[in-house]
Amino acid sequence: MGRLWRRELWRLAALLAVGLLIGWPFGAIGYGLATALALYLAYQLRQLHALQEWLTHHPHDEPPAASGLWGELFDRLYRYQKGQRLTQRRLRDTLRRIQESSEAMRDSVVMLDRHGDMEWWNSAAERMLGLQPAHDRGQHITNLLRDPRFVDYFHARDYREPLTLSSPIDEQMILQFQITLYGDDERLVMARDITRLHRLEQMRRDFVANVSHELRTPLTVLAGYLETYGDMADQLPPRLGRGIVQMQSQAERMQNLVNDLLLLSRLEIDQGGQDDARLDPASLLDTVRRDAEALSAGRQRLEVSIEDVRGLLGSEKEIHSAVSNLAFNAVRYAGDDSRIVLRWRPWQDGACLEVEDDGEGIDPLHIPRLTERFYRVDKGRSTATGGTGLGLAIVKHVLLRHDARLEIDSRLGEGATFRCVFPAHRLVGDRATADSRRAGAGES
Incomplete structure (x- = not known):
């Protein structure tokens, strides 16, 4: 390209020299130079016009014939266009294959933009969700899927677990929704028919x-x-x-x-969890402590620690059953002479009921499976202690009914902590009052 620029400069210099030689005998050097520059400019404008005509009316044809710098420019633009057309063809083929494979899927696939508006979906989505291309394209997903549980799931942006709902067009069809974030805050919504x-x-x-x-x-x-x-x-x-x-x-x-x-x-x-009576965690934990002491028969030390004055909304019978299972497990597996603490305290934006012991602990390898029915870390020891293997499964379902979750922290030889975490809307009382009371207790 540098060589072509030098040649173009030499061409301009030669043209100016010719204009100078022609104007010199007549004493009109300026007119001669102006004429040479006008001829050069006319040539450049002609090539620009050819370029504009080619790109506007015949972009897929061969470029106009030209030499020098313009010829090189035409050739490079033509090669670039060919490369772009090839890339676009490949992208179209890839997109077509993706759409064809999505069409072949039995699961619904809906693509959303960063605002949550529907851009594209497969035929399974039309069959399961009732989407219509003529009317629904560009609509927000929550305008079509109006179930409050889906709306909350969509806006929560926590898509680690799928959501199970009935189809909006057939209550007998049960769908499992899973949302995936990708690109520029765009979303991919997949729905699977799990009716069977x-x-x-x-x-x-x-x-x-x-x-x-x-x-x-x-x-x-x-x-x-x-x-x-x-x-x-x-x-x-x-x-x-x-x-x-x-x-x-x-x-x-x-x-x-x-x-x-x-x-x-x-x-x-019964997934409702409609019993929303106000519970006193202090009284609840004290009752559980007495029951656990009777089971322990003096082999362990049990304590109750209350670090939050707020109450809890829920089913007293179910929450008592959950905490009792955790406390009885601690008594059975923590070992003799261990210390077991039943605690009610603030946790993140809510509060939690904890059962903590300083016993043998649990290998973290087993923790993900502890809430499975009949799963046992040590089958021989569990049978000897009289457990049914259903305690933690019951705890898990009780907490699900109360919008809560179970967290387990444990390592071998470092004891174990089982934490029932309740959200803020399940609490009764003033958080500021609880904080001030704890601060006053600390100062005293």
Whole structure:
């Protein structure tokens, strides 16, 4: 390119020299130079006009014929255009393949812009969500999916867990929504039809609830007869007496298991959590402490710590069951001579009920699975302590019904902390008053 510029400058210099030579004999050097510059300018304007005509009317044709700097410019623009057309063709092909693959998906796919307006969706979205290309394109997603739970989920911007809702056009169709953020704050909304899985899960719940209910009567009869035989143990042979004691223990364990299964089934089926009575956490924890002390029989030290004066809205029976399960687990697994603290204190924007112990602790590898039904870190030890393996599953569902969550902090040899975190709208009282009271207690 530098060589072409030098050649162009030499051409201009030669043209000026010719104009100078022509004007010199007539004493009109200025006219000669002006004529040379006019000819040069006319040539440049002609090439500019050719460039404009080519780009405007024939951009896909060969460029105009030219030499020198203009010829190089035409060639470079032509190559650039060819490269851009090739890139655009590849992008169109890629976009077409993406759209075709999305169309082949059985799941709904909806693309949203940074404002939440719908830009594109596949045919599955039309079938599951009732979207219509002629009317809904450019509409905000919450104008079509108006369920308050979806609106809250969309605006919360916490999409780690999916949301399960009925289809807006068919209440019998159960959809699982998952939103993904990408690009410039854009969103991809995917909806999967889980109606069959939902029905299977409902059948499982009903089966467990029905079987547990049916087992209650024969277990009650067995336990009654075993209790009668236990009262007559001194009249029975020693070997038979020992067997009666073992049967009583196992019957009691089965009754506890059935009761926990029934409670868990009720919590799963009834997701409302409508009992919003005001609870006094201090009184609740004191009651749980006394029950845990009876189970401990002096093997551990149990304490209650109240660091927040606010009350809690919820079902007293369910929250008592959740905290009791955590406290009883601490008694069973923390080990002898350990210290167990039941605590109510502020936590982030809300508050939490904690059960903390300084016992053996739990390997972090097991923590993600602790709330699964019947999951045991140490099967032998868990069976020996009489646990049912459903305690933490019950805790999880109780907290879900109260818009709360379970957090677990533990390491081997460093004890464990089980934290029930409740949001601010589940609290009753003034946070400022609670802070001032704690400050005053600290100064005193």
